[in-house]
Amino acid sequence: MTTIVGLLFSLLFSIGAHAQSYPNKPIALVVPQAAGGTNDIVARLIAPAFGDAIGASVVVENRPGAGGNIGTQSVARSAKDGYTLLLTINSAQAINPALYKNPGFDPINDFVPLYYIGATPYVLVSPPGSPYKTLADVIAAAKKKPGELSYASAGNGTISHLLGAMLNTSAGVDMQHIPYKGVAPAINDVLGGQVPLAFASLPSALNYIKAGKLQAIAISSAKRSSAAPEIPTIAETYPDCVGEVWVALFAPIGTSSDAVKKIQAAMDKTLAKPDVREKLIAQGLDLSPVLPAKLGALLKDELAKWVKIVKASGAQLD
Known part of the structure; x- marks a missing residue:
């Protein structure tokens, strides 16, 4: 009897220990x-x-x-x-x-x-057919009409917002920030032409870029991305404008x-x-x-x- 009780106790202990193991x-x-x-x-x-x-x-x-x-x-x-x-x-x-x-x-x-x-990194994008194909195009337009050129971001205080603020400071321009509730709706409005530019993380924009649905203007890393080496960096023109997620x-x-x-x-x-x-x-x-x-x-x-x-x-x- 003692042996049976002992075996049962050991079995119950084993089951309990197993049940509590992670995960x-x-x-x-x-x-x-x-x-x-x-x-x-x-x-x-x-x-x-x-x-x-x-x-x-x-x-x-x-x-x-x-x-x-x-x-x-x-x-x-x-x-x-x-x-x-x-x-x-x-x-x-x-x-x-x-x-x-x-x-x-x-x-x-x-x-x-x-x-x-x-x-x-993040990438500055515009819709196909946009006159903003290079960073020089963007800065020239922003200087010509201060406060009129706008860019979308994933929301207030996100890196995509602050990169625009950093670029404003570095280039001496005043682009207007339009915050969205996430990167997807920001990209959708750029695709639809409601906003001329957006800062979007490279993973969220890359498929659109490869499909020709977005134009990649420049990325925010210190060096070019191996996933898209053809896209120049903002830092090539403004070395202090760098930010990654x-x-x-x-x-x-x-x-x-x-x-x-x-x-x-x-x-x-x-x-x-x-x-x-x-x-x-x-x-x-x-x-x-x-x-x-x-x-x-x-x-x-x-x-x-x-x-x-x-x-x-x-x-x-x-």
Whole structure:
């Protein structure tokens, strides 16, 4: 009898331990922006391979609003169990704290930096047939009619907004900013001719450029992109006008070290897969690694950088 009881106890203990092991249910990758943006594209490209690597289904959830604040807040306040992760971009994590009086989250103290995935530039685009084919065309028109030439962005305080402000300062012009609720509607209005120009992340615009539906004028990185080397950089004319969007994975602070290690190991396997890497690179991402231990330092550097740019631009939101 004792032996049977002992066996039953061991079995129950084993089942209980197995039931509590991570992961044993679906994992949510929360994208705090609308569909079609850089991190949404990245999330949907990596989710299947990440799920295979970690041994659980991975669901991409878009929770847009307030420039990324709503989705970011929701993850900060979620259970610290590794089942709700934040796949975000630096415009939300590093710019919003400077742009909003109260973004509703602390980018340093509310999150564990898990994994840096990659970075990509923005591209200044115009519709086919537009007279704005080069950066020189844009600047000449902006100088000829100050305050009349406009550009669309993914929203107030996003990098796509601030790049326009930086270009205004660098070139001594006054282009007018038109904010949208995400990059997709901004691109749609450029395609439709309602707005003459837009700054859009390269992954969100590249397919349109390749299909001839958008003209690429210049990109915002310090060097040309391997995904589209024919597009000149803004920095070739204005060296101080550089800005890129990076994509990284975070978890709520307090997430167990076991879950963190498993997530990081699974991301290592995901980004080591040739087909995943090829798809991300084809979208314009630079996959140069940043170690998880250095992601927190990168975020702090970005916070210091963008607070100066936001202040200079005069942008402020409640």
